[in-house]
Amino acid sequence: MKLKYNLIAIALLGFSFSSCSDFLEQNPQTDLSENDFYKTADDILSAVNGAYSSLQENDIYGNWYVFGEIPSDNTRNQLSGSVTTQNEFDQFYIDTQNSMIANFWKAAYKVINRTNTVLGRIDGIDINADLANRYKLECKFIRALMYFNLVRVYGDVPLVLKEISISESYDILREPKENVYNQIIADLKEAQGLPVSYPTAEDGRATQGAAKALLADVYMTLHKYAEAETILAEIINSGRYSLLENTPGSLNIDGYKNVFSPVNHNSKEGIFEIQFxxxxxxxxxxxxxxxxxxxxxxxxxxxxxxxxxxxxxMDIYNAYEEGDLRRDFSMSLGYYDNRKNNEWVESRYVCKYMDVPYQNNDASNNYPVIRYADVILMYA
Structure with a gap:
């Protein structure tokens, strides 16, 4: 099955019961991850997977629409309960107590600290040199992705490039955003040394194409269009990616649907996706x-x-040209209520992520961070 990233699991220790003192004199559990971990290649792999896994969290890509869509004219929030925190994004009156602002900051730096921990400890491990280099580049890609999101949300942010403790973090001040962007670019240039692909069992890991596409996005953000154009042309000319095709013979959007299908993750159009x-x-x-x-x-x-x-x-709904089949797959104006004799209920919603969950908030819908469609659009 395709790779899905798991947090690091630590097995229970087996104890010797030869004496009471043996049983009582245990190493502190807080020392387990620091002193007894990061010893083997498998430990490093688990740590890298832990960095990937953190991207799934609600405060990272689970709620990224709050930062990327709610402030735009595309979508709005529901005004009820705790969701009122999102209304501050929609109405541009975010105050200092907004939990989403604080939680995204903390979660992003947790991911960054995980990547920095791997980068700082991997050289002391007995591990294949090529594999060690790949893990380093994966971490630099993830770190660059987090800083790219941070700098676009907050502007100047602390630039942390090594593993730090909580007490050390208090002494680190914000860095000018220009310096943050320089580090993002440096990390992504290095990350272009990543593999162009992986075995099926490892689908979803950062690739050379992902590093290039993200770097092009960074250049576009900085209005460095010539630099972006060069990299985008490399991706297009590589022939590695393409749009998913529609089924021939009739007017349909099967290719577009398959981008979001839970059984078609990491396709030739998906350059980098958050795995779920x-x-x-x-x-x-x-x-x-x-x-x-x-x-x-x-x-x-x-x-x-x-x-x-x-x-x-309705602005985004009406922005689709007449006859564009992607509109009704992406969003709906309402639903038929089987509790009221199938009465039509007008209630707009995004419907392209509608996998049937296993339980509440537990569905197999990847989040496409970079698609080949994005590459073509940026190049245009």
Whole structure:
């Protein structure tokens, strides 16, 4: 099966019961990860996978729509309960107590510290040199991705490039965003040394193409269009990626649908995706439940709750040209309520992530960070 990233699991220690003192005199559990871990190649692999796994968290890509869509004219939030924190993004009155601002900051730096820990400790491990270099480049890609998100949200941010403790973090001040962007570019230039592909069992890891596409996005953000154009042309001319084709013979959008299909992750159009897997493993996505209309019961999503978040505005609905089949696959104006004789309920919602969850907030919908469609659009 395709790679789904798991947090580091530590097995229970076996104890010798030869004496009471042997049983009582244990190493502190807080020392387990620092002193007894990072000893083998498998430990490093688990640590790298832990950095990937952190990207799944609600405060990273689980709620990224709050930062990327809610402030735009594309979507809005539901005004109820704790979701009022999202309204501050929609109305541009974010205050210092907004939990999403604080939580994204903390979660992003947790990911960065995980990558820095691997980078700082891997050279002391007995590990194949090529494999060690690959793990380093994967961590630099993930670190660059986090800093790219941070600098776009906060501007000047602390630039941390080594493993630090909580006490050490208090002495690190914000760095000018220009310096942060320089580090992002440096990390992504190095990360272009990543493999162009992986065996199927490792699908989803950062590749050379992912590093190039993200670097091009960074250059576009900085208005360095000539630099972006060169890299984008390299991706296109490589022939490694392409759009997913529609089924021939009729007007359809099967290719577009397959981009979001839970059985078609990491396709030739998916350059880098956040990996999710349902099944009660703690690896599932929340999009199906989060975006289903509030109080819609099982009419839209069959299992779990309904968040009513990320509601499409009519402006984005009307922006589609007449006859564009992608519109009704991506968003809906409402649903038929089987609790009320299939009465039509007008309630707009994003529907392209509608995998059937295993349980609440536990669906197999990857989040596409970079698609080949993005590369073509940037190049255009």
């Amino acid at each position: 897997l349902k099944g009660g493993y703690g690896e599932g996505s929340n999009y199906a439940n989060n975006f289903a209309p509030e109080n819609s019961g099982t009419n839209v999503v069959a299992v779990g709750g309904t968040g009513g978040n990320n509601i499409p505005e």
